[in-house]
Amino acid sequence: MDRFSQISVRTNRYSVPVRLIGRTVRAMLHASELVVYDGQQEVVRHERLIAKGQARLDLDHYLEALVRKPGAFPGATALEQARSAGKFTLVHDAWWEAAKAAHGERDGTRALI
Known part of the structure; x- marks a missing residue:
């Protein structure tokens, strides 16, 4: 690996x-x-x-690493594939946006992860 x-x-x-x-x-x-x-x-x-x-790529496989580097999450290939497969939905995006608005970009992304 x-x-x-x-x-x-x-x-x-x-x-x-x-x-x-x-x-x-x-x-x-x-x-x-x-x-x-x-x-x-x-x-x-x-x-x-x-x-x-x-x-x-399965997004769940990367969450452990992405929580340490939340800035990598928006551009992650695994996130793109999860969206394409319908596993990361508009509901997730809305929650993420709300978390970023409440906690800032980094901490809001960590909250999502």
């Missing part, structure tokens, strides 16, 4: 929780999904990417 909390499988990249950076994980690639294990414990399931050179 690399320093960006991602593993490479064939020609694609998949996120894993940041707590696993530096650890060796095992990936099982199936027809429609990828399952990642830390030892015997399953840590994540991703829908398998078919096209080459793509990345599947």
Whole structure:
């Protein structure tokens, strides 16, 4: 796993929780999904990417790091993918805006995370 909390499988990249950076994980690639294990414990399931050179990033995998660096949150690729997948909705955005208005940019973003 690399320093960006991602593993490479064939020609694609998949996120894993940041707590696993530096650890060796095992990936099982199936027809429609990828399952990642830390030892015997399953840590994540991703829908398998078919096209080459793509990345599947789960925003939840990065929250632990983003709370320490909230300035990276607005431009995070994982946030963009979460929005595209409908997992980060207009409700989340409204709450985030309210939190920033109440606490400032950094602390409001931390409150969201």
